[in-house]
Amino acid sequence: MRWISKLSLNQKLGVLALALGALAVFANVAPGHTVKVNAKELLTSVERQEDHVTPSDLAAWIIEGRNDYRLVDVRDEKAFAEYRIPTAENVPLATVTDGTLGRTDKIVLYGDGGIHAAQAWMVLKGRGYTRVYTLLEGLDAWKDEVLFPMMPASPTPEEQARFERSVPVAKFFGGQPRAAAAPGAEPMALPTQAAAPAVAPPTLPAGGGGGPKKKREGC
Amino acid sequence: MSAPFYKLDAFGDEASLIVAFLIGIGFGFFLERAGFGSAKKLVSQFYLNDLAVFKVMFTAIVTAMLGVTYLSWAGFLDPSLVYLVPTYWVAQVVGGLLLGVGFVVGGYCPGTSVVSTATGKLDGLVFVFGFAAGTLGFALTFPLVKGLYTAGDLGTRTLPQVLGIPYGILVFGVVLVAVGGFMGATWVEKKMAAKAAPATATE
Amino acid sequence: MASVTHDVVHEAAAERAHVAQPYMNPYLAGIGLGLVLLAAFVLVGRGLGASGAFNSTIAWLVALVAPGYARSNEFLAAYLEEDTHPLKAWLVFEVVGAFVGALLSGLLAGRVGVAVEKGPRVSVGTRLAFAFVGGALMAVGAAFARGCTSGQALTGGALLNLGSWAFMMCVFGGAYAVAWFFRRQWR
Numbered sequence: 373m374r375w376i377s378k379l380s381l382n383q384k385l386g387v388l389a390l391a392l393g394a395l396a397v398f399a400n401v402a403p404g405h406t407v408k409v410n411a412k413e414l415l416t417s418v419e420r421q422e423d424h425v426t427p428s429d430l431a432a433w434i435i436e437g438r439n440d441y442r443l444v445d446v447r448d449e450k451a452f453a454e455y456r457i458p459t460a461e462n463v464p465l466a467t468v469t470d471g472t473l474g475r476t477d478k479i480v481l482y483g484d485g486g487i488h489a490a491q492a493w494m495v496l497k498g499r500g501y502t503r504v505y506t507l508l509e510g511l512d513a514w515k516d517e518v519l520f521p522m523m524p525a526s527p528t529p530e531e532q533a534r535f536e537r538s539v540p541v542a543k544f545f546g547g548q549p550r551a552a553a554a555p556g557a558e559p560m561a562l563p564t565q566a567a568a569p570a571v572a573p574p575t576l577p578a579g580g581g582g583g584p585k586k587k588r589e590g591c
Numbered sequence: 592m593s594a595p596f597y598k599l600d601a602f603g604d605e606a607s608l609i610v611a612f613l614i615g616i617g618f619g620f621f622l623e624r625a626g627f628g629s630a631k632k633l634v635s636q637f638y639l640n641d642l643a644v645f646k647v648m649f650t651a652i653v654t655a656m657l658g659v660t661y662l663s664w665a666g667f668l669d670p671s672l673v674y675l676v677p678t679y680w681v682a683q684v685v686g687g688l689l690l691g692v693g694f695v696v697g698g699y700c701p702g703t704s705v706v707s708t709a710t711g712k713l714d715g716l717v718f719v720f721g722f723a724a725g726t727l728g729f730a731l732t733f734p735l736v737k738g739l740y741t742a743g744d745l746g747t748r749t750l751p752q753v754l755g756i757p758y759g760i761l762v763f764g765v766v767l768v769a770v771g772g773f774m775g776a777t778w779v780e781k782k783m784a785a786k787a788a789p790a791t792a793t794e
Numbered sequence: 795m796a797s798v799t800h801d802v803v804h805e806a807a808a809e810r811a812h813v814a815q816p817y818m819n820p821y822l823a824g825i826g827l828g829l830v831l832l833a834a835f836v837l838v839g840r841g842l843g844a845s846g847a848f849n850s851t852i853a854w855l856v857a858l859v860a861p862g863y864a865r866s867n868e869f870l871a872a873y874l875e876e877d878t879h880p881l882k883a884w885l886v887f888e889v890v891g892a893f894v895g896a897l898l899s900g901l902l903a904g905r906v907g908v909a910v911e912k913g914p915r916v917s918v919g920t921r922l923a924f925a926f927v928g929g930a931l932m933a934v935g936a937a938f939a940r941g942c943t944s945g946q947a948l949t950g951g952a953l954l955n956l957g958s959w960a961f962m963m964c965v966f967g968g969a970y971a972v973a974w975f976f977r978r979q980w981r
Binding site: 594595596597598607608609610611612613614615616617618619620621622623624625626628629630631632634635636637638643646647648649650651652653654655656658659662668670672673674675676677678679680682683684685686687688689690691692693694695696697698699700701702704705706707708709710711712713714715717718719720721722723724725726727728729730731733734736737739740745747748749750751752753758761762765773 | 817818820821823824825826828829830831832833835836837838840842844845848851852853867868869870884887889891892898899900905906907908909910911921924925927929930932933934935936938939942943945946949951952953954956958959962963965967968969971976
Binding site: 403 | 670
């Protein structure tokens with residue numbers, strides 16, 4: 373390889389560039405699918421309830437029009453087409469690490485119950501995602517607490533007040549309040565997509581602002 | 592994946608501004624090293640006697656590109672967290688053409704005008720004011736130009752996506768084009784120098 | 795006024811001819827620049843830029859004079875966030891750094907001095923007029939393109955961004971297309 377020493381500096385740089393370029397052909401820069409889990413950290417954050425948001429929190433965020441997070445439905449396309457929580461995107465469970473979800477995005481996952489979302493949560497945490505949460509008990513809880521809040525049987529003033537606040541929220545999402553369920557009662561019909569918020573958003577008790585703004589990154 | 596550090600919360604906004612300042616120092620330093628504080632050197636690119644602009648720019652592009660490739664391959668850098676300006680191809684074609692004309696007329700681009708001003712060039716300073724005026728004019732007439740500004744919205748697109756060529760192969764392709772371009776540039780410069788030489792020899 | 799500038803230009807040029815060092819090998823300078831760009835990617839997850847700093851500055855100035863208008867102007871409002879001073883922007887700090895870095899390199903090389911870069915066939919006044927107009931044209935171009943040669947061409951080029959490569963080719967194309975018409979300014 374003595375010919376290399378006979379080259380000028382520029383020519384040496386050129387050879388180096390070509391060598392590095394040729395090797396780059398084999399580069400694999402796609403995100404992988406393996407996870408690295410720190411079990412202690414993960415499970416501690418579950419115990420501390422840092423891993424989820426409640427349906428009423430989510431309902432409030434949607435009504436406020438916050439857009440600093442992504443609401444992700446991990447069910448299949450058919451289920452998503454039948455009903456979805458307004459503002460949700462569909463990322464079926466097996467495709468969750470395919471790259472549509474950014475590692476630093478704030479993400480709220482939901483499924484029918486809590487299990488699939490929790491599985492997706494664990495996998496994303498293992499891929500280094502920093503701001504992932506599940507909707508506590510998923511659509512089941514969404515229906516019970518937000519869409520069809522139950523009129524309490526003999527309410528305390530506190531429970532009554534809470535129920536009354538939940539009625540406009542339910543209407544906003546196309547649901548309605550219901551009386552205490554009799555055993556064997558028919559499940560309430562889910563609002564169709566067309567019944568998406570046509571009602572004016574109810575005023576909520578003054579809370580935080582619209583979340584952190586995105587930093588400008590242009591050039 | 593440890594990088595980009597700022598996006599993985601290694602440091603905060605205030606620190607990132609200090610990083611900006613330090614990176615800026617490197618940026619201005621190498622631009623001046625290359626002679627890009629001189630309008631005459633810069634525009635020589637477009638009269639084909641001195642193709643330093645092409646050489647510096649493409650060497651920088653290849654260096655950074657290879658760096659990103661290898662650091663991503665090694666699992667150190669997460670390239671999906673590096674910001675990509677979205678493509679508005681019509682606006683960017685028009686913008687590019689205008690920028691090219693402005694380059695020859697003005698003699699600088701915004702970055703090099705700062706370099707030029709720092710080394711005392713009055714025309715660099717005047718260029719800076721002209722650039723500021725142009726920016727203000729654009730802002731004031733924004734409602735009129737908004738249509739063109741948003742024309743050709745393709746979202747965030749990269750060459751590998753659009754050409755369907757795997758990333759690594761495209762990287763090698765860019766390196767080949769660059770090295771070929773450098774060899775071509777050397778040849779062109781020699782030709783132009785030879786053309787000029789007989790004229791000066793008779794003086 | 796013109797003759798004073800004239801003397802200054804010649805004196806500075808003469809001094810430079812004695813003291814100034816030759817420019818760095820363009821490939822080495824390019825590698826240096828590329829490493830700086832790579833550092834930006836690795837440290838902050840973004841590239842270099844310059845035109846954005848001008849946008850922030852203009853937005854700040856307009857907001858000083860007419861805050862209501864500035865906030866209603868869609869282009870400027872993007873640079874005016876509620877809780878941060880518009881000049882506390884990444885690019886503003888980077889451009890200030892560029893000024894310092896350029897000055898440093900210039901001092902080390904003996905290339906700092908008041909001068910006007912121009913060819914022998916135009917006057918200083920004409921050159922400065924062109925510099926102003928060229929700057930304004932560039933600003934409009936950079937605004938449409940969402941960046942300039944540092945941001946779009948260098949940064950986007952290295953990242954194989956589609957819009958950036960298209961932009962870069964148009965910059966070279968546009969410049970070569972009109973170079974002949976402006977040759978008197980330079981030769």
